[in-house]
Amino acid sequence: MPSLGRLHLITDTRPGRDPLGVLRAALPVARADLVVQVRVADDATDREAYELARRVVEECRPYGACCLVNDRLHVALAVGAAGGHVGADDLPVAAARHVLGGDAVLGATAREPATARAAVAAGAGYLGVGPCHATTTKPGLPAPIGPDGVRAVAGAVTVPVIAIGGVTAASVPALRAAGAYGVAVVGALSAAADPAHATAELLGALTC
Numbered sequence: 001m002p003s004l005g006r007l008h009l010i011t012d013t014r015p016g017r018d019p020l021g022v023l024r025a026a027l028p029v030a031r032a033d034l035v036v037q038v039r040v041a042d043d044a045t046d047r048e049a050y051e052l053a054r055r056v057v058e059e060c061r062p063y064g065a066c067c068l069v070n071d072r073l074h075v076a077l078a079v080g081a082a083g084g085h086v087g088a089d090d091l092p093v094a095a096a097r098h099v100l101g102g103d104a105v106l107g108a109t110a111r112e113p114a115t116a117r118a119a120v121a122a123g124a125g126y127l128g129v130g131p132c133h134a135t136t137t138k139p140g141l142p143a144p145i146g147p148d149g150v151r152a153v154a155g156a157v158t159v160p161v162i163a164i165g166g167v168t169a170a171s172v173p174a175l176r177a178a179g180a181y182g183v184a185v186v187g188a189l190s191a192a193a194d195p196a197h198a199t200a201e202l203l204g205a206l207t208c
């Protein structure tokens with residue numbers, strides 16, 4: 001199985017955003033280093049999630065980039081995505097692994113070492129850890145854990161840790177130094193004036 005990409009682009013489907021446009025800008029720059037997580041609003045229909053995920057899988061294929069689907073694992077299976085990501089309000093990790101099968105990529109959200117270890121024991125292949133920094137992208141999140149929180153989780157598991165929440169190219173070095181394997185971003189690419197350039201900056205920070 002190819003190694004997990006280090007830059008996770010999470011789709012931004014809020015009004016005024018252009019998730020496929022951002023993806024088309026990022027793909028030629030990041031290629032197989034890119035993981036695209038299809039994330040739609042909670043009130044989006046399954047059909048809307050399916051149509052977006054289907055197009056993301058098609059766009060990713062020529063570049064060898066990996067497409068994951070957030071929360072809706074039946075959509076992941078339906079479009080032939082590489083896997084999915086689950087958190088506390090979604091299927092439990094063991095159930096998600098059962099649904100996706102042993103070879104799929106499965107990520108789980110964790111903020112603390114104990115939950116991180118439990119998620120890995122239940123079948124998670126990577127962990128999304130955060131919020132690392134303040135973000136307005138998702139309301140109602142707990143307080144940011146910062147690089148120290150990332151260090152605590154990364155020290156407790158052997159699977160890749162993907163730092164999420166308010167991540168910018170400027171914050172990547174400290175997160176990497178804390179043990180993050182990669183980062184997941186919404187706003188850093190979706191709100192960028194030049195998403196291709198922003199992708200190159202994030203990748204540069206991740207690989208130096």
Ligand SMILES: Cc1ncc(COP(=O)(O)OP(=O)(O)O)c(N)n1
Nearest residue numbers: 085086087088109128129162164184
């Ligand atoms: C890489 C990554 N990490 C964390 C999350 C958050 O997942 P979750 O806690 O289930 O929240 P929602 O994204 O479903 O609102 C993620 N999606 N990706």
Ligand SMILES: Cc1ncsc1CCOP(=O)(O)O
Nearest residue numbers: 131135137165166185186187
């Ligand atoms: C879905 C999610 N879970 C924790 S932070 C976050 C949103 C991250 O978005 P941004 O990169 O714009 O801060």
Ligand SMILES: [Mg+2]
Nearest residue numbers: 071086087090
């Ligand atoms: Mg979720």
